[in-house]
Amino acid sequence: MTAPDARSGTGRPAELFFEDLVPGLTVDLGVVTVDADEMVAFARRFDPQWYHVDPDLAAASRHGGLIASGFYTVSLFMRAYVDHLLSRAAADASPGLEELRWLAPVRAGDRLAVRVDVMGARPSTARPGLGTVSLTGTMLRLGPDDRPEQEVLRTRFRGWFAVRPVEVDPAEAETAETAEAAPTDGDRPEADRPDSGLTATDPSTAGSSDGTPTVSSDSAEPQRND
Incomplete structure (x- = not known):
């Protein structure tokens, strides 16, 4: 049974955990198609450089037409990563990224295959209960x-x-709770405590087999701890 707070990135109950993301694992994140209107709208809002938003200037340049903002491309990657x-x-x-590289221009209509590869995994030292996956x-x-x-x-x-x-097995949990609730000897009335088999001895008659008291040499004078 999964704990109620074990939620996925979208809030649904999780089915994959840190232990499942082992080095060497490749996860296919599907194929995305670059939409022309969305590509330009993103650039106009967040990255309005001429080769992203001006078709005439872009066509006359070495780019040969509009190219996507790199941040639009990485946004497509992020959406595929979340979905899949x-x-x-x-x-x-x-906690962050180490590298982000745009290796070739992306254009409207391009079909992009997306994937992630697990490179490393270790328990987090900063956040107990979490693992860091590279x-x-x-x-x-x-x-x-x-x-490709x-x-x-x-x-x-x-x-x-x-x-x-x-x-946790519900039966085991119930057994543990019962054991914790059971009274110990310290909690019981003296009359209810089991006989330990030991008998208290009067110090004045302890020592010899005939009942003669034994005097300890330590009783002469208390020792000082200076």
Whole structure:
């Protein structure tokens, strides 16, 4: 049974945890198609450089037409990452990225295959209960035959993921609660305590077998601890 707070990145119950994201794992994040209107609208709002928003200037340049803002391209990657991995995984925040490279221009109509590769994983020292996973994300332009033609984006980053909750057997939990609730000898009235088999001895008659008191040499004068 999954703990109630084990949520995926989109808030649904998680099915993947830190332990599942092992080095060497590759996760297919699907294929995205670059929409022309969305590409230009993003650039006008966030990155209005002429080769992103002016078709005439872009056509007359070495670019040969409009190209996508790099931040639009990485936004497409992020959406695929959320849809196909974080929506299933017990994801927390990300401590950051180490690399972000735009390797080739992206244009309207391009079909981009997206994936992530798990490069490393270790328990988090800063956040108990989480593990740090190192990932590499890539986007590859596909040709007409759906074969990869060119890598257009690469990024290396880290993510925090919750460790798998420990499942507790309800019967074992009930047994443990019963054991904790059971009274100890210290909680019982003296009359109810079991006989230990030991008998208290009068110090004045302890020592010899005939009942003669034994005098301890330590009774002469108390020892000082200076």
